[in-house]
Amino acid sequence: MNGPQRLTPLEVAARDEAQRFRAEHHLGAQPMGDLVTLIEQHTGVDVLVMEAGEDEHGLTMRDPQRGAMFIAVARTRRPMRQRSCLAHELGHMLFDDYHPGPATVGPRWKETRADAFARHLLLPHEGLDLLVDGRPGDGPATLSSVVQRFLVSPAIAAIAMAQRGHISETTKQQWMATFTAPTLATRFGWRDLYASLALESDRSRAPQKLLARTLAGYRAGVISARTLANIRGLGVEELLAELDAAGVAVDAPQALEGSALPATTLKTSLPRPKFSVEELDELLGSVDDDPHDVPGSS
Numbered sequence: 315m316n317g318p319q320r321l322t323p324l325e326v327a328a329r330d331e332a333q334r335f336r337a338e339h340h341l342g343a344q345p346m347g348d349l350v351t352l353i354e355q356h357t358g359v360d361v362l363v364m365e366a367g368e369d370e371h372g373l374t375m376r377d378p379q380r381g382a383m384f385i386a387v388a389r390t391r392r393p394m395r396q397r398s399c400l401a402h403e404l405g406h407m408l409f410d411d412y413h414p415g416p417a418t419v420g421p422r423w424k425e426t427r428a429d430a431f432a433r434h435l436l437l438p439h440e441g442l443d444l445l446v447d448g449r450p451g452d453g454p455a456t457l458s459s460v461v462q463r464f465l466v467s468p469a470i471a472a473i474a475m476a477q478r479g480h481i482s483e484t485t486k487q488q489w490m491a492t493f494t495a496p497t498l499a500t501r502f503g504w505r506d507l508y509a510s511l512a513l514e515s516d517r518s519r520a521p522q523k524l525l526a527r528t529l530a531g532y533r534a535g536v537i538s539a540r541t542l543a544n545i546r547g548l549g550v551e552e553l554l555a556e557l558d559a560a561g562v563a564v565d566a567p568q569a570l571e572g573s574a575l576p577a578t579t580l581k582t583s584l585p586r587p588k589f590s591v592e593e594l595d596e597l598l599g600s601v602d603d604d605p606h607d608v609p610g611s612s
Contacts, residue, residue, distance in 0.1 A: 316479040324423065328430030331408055335435065343441035345464045349400040350519060353385065359407065360384040360521035361400070372399035374406045383407060384521065393508075393515035394467040394495050398432050405431030437464045437474045446480050454493065456480075458502040461495055465511070468493040518547045533565050 321329065336342065339356045346352060350361045366388035374385050385403045390396050405411075405428035437460070445463055449456045460471040469490045476486035499508035528545060531537030543553040557563075 316476075316482055318479045319477045321477065324427050325430050328405070328427050329434040329439075331405070332431050332434035332438065335404075335408060336438065343438045343444065345441070346436060349397055349404075351522070353400065353404055354522050357404070357407070360523060361519075362386045362521055363389055363396075363515075363517065363519040365389055365518065372403050374403045389516050389518060391512045391516050392495075393511035394461070394465060394470075396515045397436060397465055398467065398470065401432035401435045402428045404435070405429075433466075433470050433473060436466050437470055439474065439478050442474050442478055442480075446475065446478075454489070454498070455502060457489055457493065458498040458504075461498055462502075462504050462507070467495060468498060520545050520547075529562070533562065535564050 350363065353359055353361050360382075362384065364386055366386075372385065372387040374383065385400065385407070387396055387399045387403065406424070408431070409424070409427065411424045411428070441464070442460065445460060446456060449459070457468060457471055457475070460466070460475065461468055464471070472481065472486045472489040475481045476483055481489075496505070496508060499505040525545065528537055528542055532539065532542050539550050539554060539557075543550045546553060548556070
């Protein structure tokens with residue numbers, strides 16, 4: 315076993331922020347589950363999974379007028395990449411990367427820090443040590459165990475293992491050039507798990523707060539089933555069957571409290587297959603509009 319590597323100041327700052335976030339939200343050093351839900355519940359930020367261009371993986375946007383912030387990531391058949399993108403965007407948000415930084419550091423320093431934050435958040439060194447200690451760290455089977463356990467890419471796993479001294483720098487470079495998550499999953503018997511993860515990461519997801527408040531409008535009779543179905547990405551009949559099974563019915567139209575009802579400016583479909591700040595702001599920002607602008611709400 316090699317000794318732990320010395321981390322750069324930027325890497326240390328990213329690691330410390332990831333540790334702070336985990337400690338603040340009592341996440342320990344264990345693998346993180348559904349990151350969309352985790353980010354929405356622990357930060358209050360809306361998260362959208364949507365169609366996007368091939369080279370568009372994720373972005374974070376903030377409306378300075380309302381103080382609202384939301385994260386958007388692309389649908390993809392590569393679940394580990396989507397998790398990395400979500401963690402990367404969370405890093406930008408936590409570091410408040412929306413103000414000019416030190417010009418002497420270089421144009422990519424915020425991206426580098428967000429990348430490092432994502433690695434440490436998804437694969438904390440303490441959790442890695444608990445899994446790897448006592449195993450033959452230089453074997454691909456150990457790499458596969460880390461990737462499967464923490465749902466990270468082989469590159470993230472190899473970097474962390476080298477930083478902790480479990481593998482050499484040469485082995486790290488070889489693994490990063492050789493292995494992908496699908497190949498490890500196939501070689502070590504967890505391809506079915508990977509396939510299920512890929513299906514989940516390739517689904518569109520609207521923000522939970524948006525859906526909850528739109529559902530309140532539907533139950534009040536001021537939002538149509540078609541609007542709700544379009545936001546969910548379902549057919550109307552499929553949506554109605556789902557609502558019926560859950561015992562959700564339309565109540566008589568009535569006035570709702572301001573926080574319960576989305577405005578009628580709500581889009582009736584998810585954005586087109588390109589990230590558009592304007593479209594996404596309209597989609598997510600409308601849930602905070604004045605409910606008194608909605609016919610029948612006063």
